[in-house]
Amino acid sequence: MSVELYSPALSDALVILGAAGIVIPLFARFRITPIIGFIVVGLLVGPYGLGAHVPEFPWLIHFTITDPQSLGPFAEFGIILLLFTIGLELSFNRLWQMRKQVFGLGAMELLVCGAILAGVVYMMGGRPTGALALGLALAMSSTALVLRIVDTGTPVGKAALAMLLFEDIALVPIIFLLGALAPAAGSDLGDLLQTLWLGLLVILGLLAFGRFLLPQLFAQAARTKSPEVFLAASLLVVIVAALATAGVGLSPIVGALIAGLLIAETEYHGEVEAITAPFQGLALGIFLITIGMSIDVTAVWRDLGTILLATAGVLIIKALVTGLILRFTGAGSGTATETGILMSSPSETTLIVLTAALSAQLIAPETARFWQTVTALGMILTPLLALAGRRLARSVDVDAAAQQEPDVAERHAIIVGFGRVGRLVADMLANHGQAYVAVDSDADLIREGQRKGYSVIFGDAGRADALERLGAENATAVILTMDEPIAAQRIVKRLRGHYPDMPIICRARDASHAAQLYRAGASHAVPETLEASLQLSEAVLVDLGVAMGPVIASIHEKRDELRAQIMEEGELEEKPKLKSTTLSERLA
Numbered sequence: 001m002s003v004e005l006y007s008p009a010l011s012d013a014l015v016i017l018g019a020a021g022i023v024i025p026l027f028a029r030f031r032i033t034p035i036i037g038f039i040v041v042g043l044l045v046g047p048y049g050l051g052a053h054v055p056e057f058p059w060l061i062h063f064t065i066t067d068p069q070s071l072g073p074f075a076e077f078g079i080i081l082l083l084f085t086i087g088l089e090l091s092f093n094r095l096w097q098m099r100k101q102v103f104g105l106g107a108m109e110l111l112v113c114g115a116i117l118a119g120v121v122y123m124m125g126g127r128p129t130g131a132l133a134l135g136l137a138l139a140m141s142s143t144a145l146v147l148r149i150v151d152t153g154t155p156v157g158k159a160a161l162a163m164l165l166f167e168d169i170a171l172v173p174i175i176f177l178l179g180a181l182a183p184a185a186g187s188d189l190g191d192l193l194q195t196l197w198l199g200l201l202v203i204l205g206l207l208a209f210g211r212f213l214l215p216q217l218f219a220q221a222a223r224t225k226s227p228e229v230f231l232a233a234s235l236l237v238v239i240v241a242a243l244a245t246a247g248v249g250l251s252p253i254v255g256a257l258i259a260g261l262l263i264a265e266t267e268y269h270g271e272v273e274a275i276t277a278p279f280q281g282l283a284l285g286i287f288l289i290t291i292g293m294s295i296d297v298t299a300v301w302r303d304l305g306t307i308l309l310a311t312a313g314v315l316i317i318k319a320l321v322t323g324l325i326l327r328f329t330g331a332g333s334g335t336a337t338e339t340g341i342l343m344s345s346p347s348e349t350t351l352i353v354l355t356a357a358l359s360a361q362l363i364a365p366e367t368a369r370f371w372q373t374v375t376a377l378g379m380i381l382t383p384l385l386a387l388a389g390r391r392l393a394r395s396v397d398v399d400a401a402a403q404q405e406p407d408v409a410e411r412h413a414i415i416v417g418f419g420r421v422g423r424l425v426a427d428m429l430a431n432h433g434q435a436y437v438a439v440d441s442d443a444d445l446i447r448e449g450q451r452k453g454y455s456v457i458f459g460d461a462g463r464a465d466a467l468e469r470l471g472a473e474n475a476t477a478v479i480l481t482m483d484e485p486i487a488a489q490r491i492v493k494r495l496r497g498h499y500p501d502m503p504i505i506c507r508a509r510d511a512s513h514a515a516q517l518y519r520a521g522a523s524h525a526v527p528e529t530l531e532a533s534l535q536l537s538e539a540v541l542v543d544l545g546v547a548m549g550p551v552i553a554s555i556h557e558k559r560d561e562l563r564a565q566i567m568e569e570g571e572l573e574e575k576p577k578l579k580s581t582t583l584s585e586r587l588a
Contacts, residue, residue: 042292087260
């Protein structure tokens with residue numbers, strides 16, 4: 001009896017798991033996204049890489065993917081799980097709040113980008129129908145990659161999510177449109193309407209049954225206290241929803257998104273998200289490997305100039321159009337810049353639309369292969385584009401913020417540093433009717449603060465003229481909140497030299513740092529460690545039943561005692577106390 005020692009499926013699994021085990025830690029060590037690593041692995045182990053040399057070196061079969069087509073279902077499952085995770089993060093309330101962005105911004109981005117790209121292809125000699133197909137295909141952006149890179153809670157992430165959701169929704173109508181444009185096509189309008197009608201019924205059915213069945217299903221799974229049962233229930237919901245929408249002609253990712261939205265409304269969404277995350281990452285890795293395997297290095301090298309020119313053209317057109325649309329809809333310069341660059345590369349849905357266009361005979365096989373290569377190259381560049389877009393956006397924000405002049409009252413406080421502590425100080429000043437202006441050199445903090453209505457501008461407080469530009473000569477006080485001990489001491493020393501009577505209140509790391517700030521000329525230095533200890537002591541005493549009045553009095557006495565000790569440590573004579581006893585009164 002002979003035993004089969006070689007199994008193609010096990011060999012492929014070994015390559016995939018080996019890639020995941022090597023690529024993720026290696027790229028994480030160098031702080032590089034594993035997205036590029038998985039694509040490179042696919043390039044190496046695919047039929048155009050080491051797989052092409054298996055006839056010469058048979059032992060290579062153990063390190064290559066023997067059947068690239070067999071990975072297709074796993075790659076599709078990765079995208080389904082990704083959309084399921086997006087649904088978990090959204091919830092129906094958030095999706096309803098985004099409806100104007102999805103069907104306004106998203107539709108505008110897809111249609112305008114598609115029309116311009118189609119026009120460029122047509123002017124280069126393409127047929128009208130083929131140019132339309134290529135324009136719509138290349139206008140798509142990668143849901144699988146973009147949403148792994150960006151935080152959907154940021155302005156950039158919200159804009160990208162709205163556009164990607166509309167593209168996923170529009171995928172099915174686009175494929176029907178291409179089928180209707182085929183030379184041998186019959187009347188597909190009836191089929192399209194039937195699919196949309198059946199799809200609407202299925203979606204309504206999923207929403208209705210999900211509201212009642214899912215809480216009971218996950219409650220039963222939770223009672224078993226078995227992670228395996230909980231995981232099985234989660235995957236069951238995803239697969240059933242995806243199959244339901246796919247069965248009527250819609251994309252399975254629509255069903256996955258709805259499943260995520262339904263579970264997001266239950267109390268089990270956190271556990272579901274955590275337990276399915278590893279499967280999502282691995283399946284997405286398989287998808288990226290299949291992208292790498294589709295790249296024919298020989299063909300790329302042969303047409304390298306044309307491919308690079310086409311890739312650059314697509315990236316530039318999409319980045320400019322998306323950025324301008326965002327600016328037109330009111331987004332900030334930094335947000336528009338970063339989002340435009342992030343959304344500029346083609347995507348996995350581009351490959352789907354290209355396949356549909358090829359099946360409809362709207363484009364030639366050579367044309368399809370060329371743009372598939374451009375798409376794969378663009379997807380490889382996506383993480384690098386995200387990094388470049390983030391840096392360029394910060395530069396744009398800094399330039400815009402540096403040109404702003406503070407619009408505050410003549411008498412105001414100056415907050416140096418607008419992180420966690422600076423924002424809290426600004427809130428307290430505003431609550432007591434005290435004018436202020438905050439300054440920081442972090443463009444992201446400035447953009448977020450201005451969006452929320454804070455009076456904050458860009459500036460480097462370390463420069464001699466920065467605080468003068470903010471009106472330091474008329475300032476009621478300067479509050480230093482940054483966690484940079486040396487820079488804080490320099491600023492205090494310079495301010496005290498120019499403004500001997502100005503109240504300067506500083507954040508200090510500890511007692512030693514506070515002593516150094518007092519030596520430099522600070523009016524008050526507040527050590528974080530000591531304040532935490534005082535607050536902890538106050539909470540303990542109150543919980544033990546001590547009256548609030550005596551507790552507060554003892555805390556103030558201890559604070560004054562510690563302050564005297566710190567000033568003595570700094571070899572300073574205690575400064576005469578300001579006449580008023582509260583910061584609010586000093587600022588008046």
